[in-house]
Amino acid sequence: MRNNAESIKNITVVGTGVIGQGWIARFLSQGYQVTAFDPAPGAEEKVHAALKKVWPVLEKKGLGEGASLDNLVFEKDIAKAVADADFIQENAPEREDVKRKLLAEIDGLSRQDAIISSSTSGIMPSTLQKDCAHPERVIVSHPFNPVYLIPLVEVVGGEKTDQAVVERARDLFEAAQMKPLIVRHEIDGHIGDRLMEAIWREALHIVNDGIATTGEVDASIVYGPGLRWALMGPFLTLHLAGGEQGMRHMLEQFGPALKLPWTKLVAPELTKDLSDKVITGCEEQTEGQDIAALEQRRDEFLIKLTDLLEEYWPAANLNGRL
């Protein structure tokens, strides 16, 4: 599995919030040496607490060769944290100024052949690499929460990125048991978040207009389209719904609906009233439930579901190496 990702052994995670913690757990569970850096007070303790919680889940899923919690070093000096890194994953707050400054700092402190990768959910790599002296090794690798279980990572290069760097990152993620999706052209929000944003806007309208509660919207996905999307995504779902004629039939049948005003075209104003509805809706859905217990249930479910996907998804031919 390691192919030319063999050259990547030391990984540094900069920023250890929920996403950074997820990356740490993912890489540790696959046998990597991980160095963590975060200037926030108490960050190290939070990382250890998070790892303690998820490690049994990862053991159950199956650890990679040499995987150990002992392979983590928390470093208080960013220069020391990135000095020996082969691969650096940045997870700072989602602000362009913050990320650009931090990436330029890392660029100046790290080995020139180290890959610098940002977890940004929305900002394009061409923007992020602007202040770097060596922008050719700067990419976006956008993961999905929980990073230690969800296989998808969107890998995006910017105008100045060397394509070989994108390929090395892909090899690394494959070695880490992930499913790297190389985004062909950079775009705000990459791919997954644009799709999530589309459904999110429409779901907010439905709640805002009193058509359904958040729990009912969730049920409308969980017991319906979500069952198919989990296996096939939006396109193959429709292809299989079209009978022998597949997508051809579906476009003839549902193409005209694209012209109907079925979806609201502008995002709703996030008023206090709408915020309250959405928040209390979710809180009612989980009333009396401990968040950690729900997370554990989610994790166990995801393991079983991803096992199912491994068994069934390869039924369809996948482009390239996905």
Place this chain on the structure above:
Amino acid sequence: MRNNAESIKNITVVGTGVIGQGWIARFLSQGYQVTAFDPAPGAEEKVHAALKKVWPVLEKKGLGEGASLDNLVFEKDIAKAVADADFIQENAPEREDVKRKLLAEIDGLSRQDAIISSSTSGIMPSTLQKDCAHPERVIVSHPFNPVYLIPLVEVVGGEKTDQAVVERARDLFEAAQMKPLIVRHEIDGHIGDRLMEAIWREALHIVNDGIATTGEVDASIVYGPGLRWALMGPFLTLHLAGGEQGMRHMLEQFGPALKLPWTKLVAPELTKDLSDKVITGCEEQTEGQDIAALEQRRDEFLIKLTDLLEEYWPAANLNGRL
């Protein structure tokens, strides 16, 4: 389970395309007496062929008491087909004029206490019931393909619908092992299809702009958000991604993104070029695969996934009876 749905024993399915066949299989597998009607040549043979294909899947999933393929009668006269029905499910082509005319005809031929239900994916029940002499028993019950496995059914009453009829339909669907979602206010496209339409439009843009192929878009869902949506839907997914602060934190963090132009606000022109891309993309994804074999794989997956949902989804409190 049967509660006041006990009174519904004879079900008539009018229109036996893919959705009608799905209803027939669903009701037969749960032990109901089913009468089918479709004026198209060869309709009866197609129904029998479809049932032969899915029955082993349904046996594996588990049949209801008294379930038998022998409980199906194909009737060539619509008057005879609906005369004794307790519940009539209409699945004509998705055209308002066709459905209104057909529902008015059924209204005149059926017992006054029979429920008349339409599978329409987009038209509101207030519109469909306009030409009926007894509109109070007309509802929409919108299922999802494959109807014999996907539990969701959206139940919607119109302006003139008696709420007791909606309740009786809910009881019936629960007895038929479905998850009826009562839509609080009628709306074009109900709920599930609006959400699917939102993601569908954005996915078409992504393909149209050359950002990703259909297979890559599908993978971006299957290996990422789809894994979470299948269990939690769009709202609970974000609630659990927000840490201890849940949705409150997520709205603070991602609320501003609603103002960003992340999603295209107008549906793309469905040009020949776009149609071709979408169709060939799906065909390449399934190249060398038999559609029936893919359907069977999908069905086996859905059974295992819905079993998983039964085990894990009740972790969250569900509003009402969902």
